[in-house]
Amino acid sequence: xxxxxxxxxxxxxxxxxxxxxxxxxxxxxxxxxxxxxxxxxxxxxxxxxxxxxxxxxxxxxxxxxxxxxxxxxxxxxxxxxxxxxxxxxxxxxxxxxxxxxxxxxxxxxxxxxxxxxxxxxxxxxxxxxxxxxxxxxxxxxxxxxxxxxxxxxxxxxxxxxxxxxxxxxxxxxxxxxxxxxxxxxxxxxxxxxxxxxxxxxxxxxxxxxxxxxxxxxxxxxxxxxxxxxxxxxxxxxxxxxxxxxxxxxxxxxxxxxxxxxxxxxxxxxxxxxxxxxxxxxxxxxxxxxxxxxxxxxxxxxxxxxxxxxxxxxxxxxxxxxxxxxxxxxxxxxxxxxxxxxxxxxxxxxxxxxxxxxxxxxxxxxxxxxxxxxxxxxxxxxxxxxxxxxxxxxxxxxxxxxxxxxxxxxxxxxxxxxxxxxxxxxxxxxxxxxxxxxxxxxxxxxxxxxxxxxxxxxxxxxxxxxxxxxxxxxxxxxxxxxxxxxxxxxxxxxxxxxxxxxxxxxxxxxxxxxxxxxxxxxxxxxxxxxxxxxxxxxxxxxxxxxxxxxxxxxxxxxxxxxxxxxxxxxxxxxxxxxxxxxxxxxxxxxxxxxxxxxxxxxxxxxxxxxxxxxxxxxxxxxxxxxxxxxxxxxxxxxxxxxxxxxxxxxxxxxxxxxxxxxxxxxxxxxxxxxxxxxxxxxxxxxxxxxxxxxxxxxxxxxxxxxxxxxxxxxxxxxxxxxxxxxx
Amino acid sequence: xxxxxxxxxxxxxxxxxxxxxxxxxxxxxxxxxxxxxxxxxxxxxxxxxxxxxxxxxxxxxxxxxxxxxxxxxxxxxxxxxxxxxxxxxxxxxxxxxxxxxxxxxxxxxxxxxxxxxxxxxxxxxxxxxxxxxxxxxxxxxxxxxxxxxxxxxxxxxxxxxxxxxxxxxxxxxxxxxxxxxxxxxxxxxxxxxxxxxxxxxxxxxxxxxxxxxxxxxxxxxxxxxxxxxxxxxxxxxxxxxxxxx
Numbered sequence: 001x002x003x004x005x006x007x008x009x010x011x012x013x014x015x016x017x018x019x020x021x022x023x024x025x026x027x028x029x030x031x032x033x034x035x036x037x038x039x040x041x042x043x044x045x046x047x048x049x050x051x052x053x054x055x056x057x058x059x060x061x062x063x064x065x066x067x068x069x070x071x072x073x074x075x076x077x078x079x080x081x082x083x084x085x086x087x088x089x090x091x092x093x094x095x096x097x098x099x100x101x102x103x104x105x106x107x108x109x110x111x112x113x114x115x116x117x118x119x120x121x122x123x124x125x126x127x128x129x130x131x132x133x134x135x136x137x138x139x140x141x142x143x144x145x146x147x148x149x150x151x152x153x154x155x156x157x158x159x160x161x162x163x164x165x166x167x168x169x170x171x172x173x174x175x176x177x178x179x180x181x182x183x184x185x186x187x188x189x190x191x192x193x194x195x196x197x198x199x200x201x202x203x204x205x206x207x208x209x210x211x212x213x214x215x216x217x218x219x220x221x222x223x224x225x226x227x228x229x230x231x232x233x234x235x236x237x238x239x240x241x242x243x244x245x246x247x248x249x250x251x252x253x254x255x256x257x258x259x260x261x262x263x264x265x266x267x268x269x270x271x272x273x274x275x276x277x278x279x280x281x282x283x284x285x286x287x288x289x290x291x292x293x294x295x296x297x298x299x300x301x302x303x304x305x306x307x308x309x310x311x312x313x314x315x316x317x318x319x320x321x322x323x324x325x326x327x328x329x330x331x332x333x334x335x336x337x338x339x340x341x342x343x344x345x346x347x348x349x350x351x352x353x354x355x356x357x358x359x360x361x362x363x364x365x366x367x368x369x370x371x372x373x374x375x376x377x378x379x380x381x382x383x384x385x386x387x388x389x390x391x392x393x394x395x396x397x398x399x400x401x402x403x404x405x406x407x408x409x410x411x412x413x414x415x416x417x418x419x420x421x422x423x424x425x426x427x428x429x430x431x432x433x434x435x436x437x438x439x440x441x442x443x444x445x446x447x448x449x450x451x452x453x454x455x456x457x458x459x460x461x462x463x464x465x466x467x468x469x470x471x472x473x474x475x476x477x478x479x480x481x482x483x484x485x486x487x488x489x490x491x492x493x494x495x496x497x498x499x500x501x502x503x504x505x506x507x508x509x510x511x512x513x514x515x516x517x518x519x520x521x522x523x524x525x526x527x528x529x530x531x532x533x534x535x536x537x538x539x540x541x542x543x544x545x546x547x548x549x550x551x552x553x554x555x556x557x558x559x560x561x562x563x564x565x566x567x568x569x570x571x572x573x574x575x576x577x578x579x580x581x582x583x584x585x586x587x588x589x590x591x592x593x594x595x596x597x598x599x600x601x602x603x604x605x606x607x608x609x610x611x612x613x614x615x616x617x618x619x620x621x622x623x624x625x626x627x628x629x630x631x632x633x634x635x636x637x638x639x640x641x642x643x644x645x646x647x648x649x650x651x652x653x654x655x656x657x658x659x660x661x662x663x664x665x666x667x668x669x670x671x672x673x674x675x676x677x678x679x680x681x682x683x684x685x686x687x688x689x690x691x692x693x694x695x696x697x698x699x700x701x702x703x704x705x706x707x708x709x710x711x712x713x714x715x716x717x718x719x720x721x722x723x724x725x726x
Numbered sequence: 727x728x729x730x731x732x733x734x735x736x737x738x739x740x741x742x743x744x745x746x747x748x749x750x751x752x753x754x755x756x757x758x759x760x761x762x763x764x765x766x767x768x769x770x771x772x773x774x775x776x777x778x779x780x781x782x783x784x785x786x787x788x789x790x791x792x793x794x795x796x797x798x799x800x801x802x803x804x805x806x807x808x809x810x811x812x813x814x815x816x817x818x819x820x821x822x823x824x825x826x827x828x829x830x831x832x833x834x835x836x837x838x839x840x841x842x843x844x845x846x847x848x849x850x851x852x853x854x855x856x857x858x859x860x861x862x863x864x865x866x867x868x869x870x871x872x873x874x875x876x877x878x879x880x881x882x883x884x885x886x887x888x889x890x891x892x893x894x895x896x897x898x899x900x901x902x903x904x905x906x907x908x909x910x911x912x913x914x915x916x917x918x919x920x921x922x923x924x925x926x927x928x929x930x931x932x933x934x935x936x937x938x939x940x941x942x943x944x945x946x947x948x949x950x951x952x953x954x955x956x957x958x959x960x961x962x963x964x965x966x967x968x969x970x971x
Binding site: 276 | 847
């Protein structure tokens with residue numbers, strides 16, 4: 001392992017120190033950030049954008065409402081200079097097929113450069129509603145300058161909606177494609193805003209906006225009255241923001257939003273107790289037997305040491321699965337069940353080893369276990385642990401090596417009494433449906449019983465059952481019933497079940513319904529078997545991992561899934577392949593199957609770009625028999641936050657795919673420890689996809705290899721290395 | 727106390743010395759007089775007095791089991807701890823939280839010592855200089871103290887210091903500071919049954935327009951029995967007194 005790679009990954013955070021101590025002083029070329037959100041949920045005035053970004057990594061959700069419609073916007077600062085947003089909006093009266101137009105839109109904003117001393121303002125370009133049906137479609141280039149500490153001015157040029165030239169709304173389109181041919185076309189109009197920060201948390205803003213809401217006015221809404229919009233934003237409790245605004249003085253609106261910044265943890269270092277300190281070795285003269293290594297010949301030595309170390313590690317939330325011990329070297333295999341950063345678990349283990357092992361043991365090997373798989377091993381010299389305790393984490397990183405863990409090292413002694421291991425939990429669950437044009441908020445609340453039985457390392461029987469208590473996520477059939485006009489429309493469940501397979505297929509342009517009937521699986525009031533599988537993980541050679549999962553894999557499919565992954569410790573690249581033979585499960589959540597079967601398979605490429613950016617490409621066959629490619633990018637913060645986006649394009653045409661044209665979505669994962677300060681590996685996740693369509697769908701097998709072993713890989717370990725001495 | 731203040735007023739670094747004296751006064755348990763407030767608005771002495779008063783409830787007595795009756799002053803806390811714990815002890819006050827606790831030695835690695843409370847909140851000291859904290863919530867990972875030589879030799883001068891804190895993003899965040907060290911008057915005092923002769927040393931550090939100040943009482947041998955040290959933007963100041971070296 002080249003140490004430069006280690007150091008590049010962990011040396012210091014990119015947070016400017018100044019932010020912690022003093023109000024940010026705009027340094028040259030620094031990213032300009034702001035907190036005041038416009039009614040589109042992004043930094044700006046009332047309707048107009050500014051060149052500001054959110055603080056890096058921030059995730060913000062805002063709900064704004066006015067007579068012109070309701071917008072729910074989720075925004076993420078994916079890199080310091082790129083803001084991405086997804087919006088779900090309702091506009092009355094535009095969509096003739098429904099009472100309201102319900103539309104998903106996406107925005108991107110790029111800050112080209114930040115504010116500099118003197119006159120140079122920050123400048124950004126942006127695309128508003130660049131996917132989908134284009135009701136808010138517009139582009140802009142905008143400059144923003146802080147004139148004084150409290151006074152800020154923005155000015156820009158807007159196209160499309162921002163120039164007061166809406167691009168209409170074409171019901172015939174299926175959306176989801178880039179309407180790039182419209183971008184920056186159709187004539188530009190200027191816009192501008194002045195904002196004044198009355199206090200650090202109260203902002204008044206006045207803007208000139210060319211948007212005259214003609215689209216909404218055409219459907220009977222009041223005209224804005226003027227192009228002058230006024231607004232006030234009030235921030236409270238760090239995360240929350242309330243704003244009120246008027247569009248042209250005639251129409252009034254309000255917005256509530258909250259923002260989470262992964263870099264601002266309530267307890268940045270966590271509240272877990274201090275680790276046991278290093279115990280340096282005594283001088284050789286004080287313990288000649290310990291230093292000579294003759295103790296290793298005593299058969300009672302290893303069991304005693306292993307028991308003591310297992311107990312001590314157990315108090316740290318680490319399971320000591322096995323140990324190889326000789327006079328000069330000790331390997332411990334730990335399953336970290338407490339700390340979100342594997343490096344923290346390793347640092348604590350190393351310190352406990354200094355307290356438990358005789359002085360002749362100079363080489364410490366700490367192997368990270370995941371699902372019984374020995375992933376990568378951190379190799380440390382004990383003298384370095386003693387010498388570098390409580391110094392900058394980069395120093396011990398430079399002295400450490402990370403190597404592939406040997407699958408079956410000679411002399412490995414399993415810690416007795418670990419297997420078989422039975423675990424269970426009973427907990428409430430809350431599930432929220434995808435955004436849906438007809439019903440934006442579908443939920444279900446109930447109880448979930450989970451259990452797992454680990455027969456031996458890597459061989460696990462696990463399952464979970466859900467019992468719904470309440471909710472409005474009812475069973476609903478897809479729009480598959482023939483209508484008099486020759487199209488297809490809504491069905492009752494009974495009508496849907498009465499369709500022949502041929503009729504059903506015909507209603508979906510010949511594409512098998514592999515996910516679009518997802519809501520048929522909802523609304524069960526009896527217990528539902530979510531999954532029940534036998535998982536077998538193995539590591540046949542130093543860098544190769546395998547998984548076989550059989551049983552009820554997920555709510556909609558059962559079968560067999562087999563996977564192999566090559567993930568060597570000295571590469572940022574991993575390669576995997578997966579094959580699944582699955583059958584569709586019955587809607588009732590029992591043990592029965594429907595008569596759809598599929599064989600799917602993928603070849604996957606994973607790459608760690610450093611700084612927490614991960615990329616993944618999967619190519620292969622999906623559930624509906626379609627072939628294609630998925631692209632997934634993810635940003636992982638060292639504290640465990642993850643923001644990701646994915647897109648899949650297969651050989652289904654946009655028409656065959658249906659609304660949205662291709663499958664895409666974003667995922668968010670927030671570690672519980674970040675919020676509460678107590679150490680736990682639990683995370684809270686959300687996936688915002690679009691409508692469940694049938695193209696580009698994979699089986700949702702849990703425990704896929706890359707995500708399973710990632711924490712224990714060199715990249716995963718280095719990523720959180722800053723907490724080695726925590 | 728009046729006498730201590732008079733001494734400090736005669737030094738060349740008057741303001742710092744007054745601060746330091748207030749600290750010393752409080753630290754020595756003179757705070758028991760109760761009404762003492764530091765002349766700069768209680769940043770130091772005043773708050774420490776308050777700490778000493780309020781903290782009683784949480785004063786466990788490092789690794790020693792809390793006595794039934796809560797002690798009422800730093801001196802009393804120290805006395806109780808000395809009775810029940812035979813090892814080295816320090817009294818640490820976290821000003822921002824208004825908590826003072828006795829910490830007992832749990833590890834020694836060269837000159838570096840780790841002291842912990844019974845519920846495993848720890849401070850790491852190198853001969854009295856604060857190197858790190860653990861388990862408090864805004865912990866200091868480590869400190870690289872370029873001014874250490876000046877402080878121990880009680881010499882004026884300047885140097886750099888890097889405080890590394892655990893950032894909210896899960897990494898180590900370095901806070902590089904430039905510091906100047908100034909010295910003040912000598913003091914003789916006793917605390918928890920130990921008599922000390924020490925000199926006031928003040929270290930003023932700047933980062934990003936902000937200024938923090940560490941205050942020490944340093945013996946001729948370079949030991950630091952009493953100090954008030956900045957542990958980072960989240961934790962603020964920690965006051966430290968040696969109960970048993």
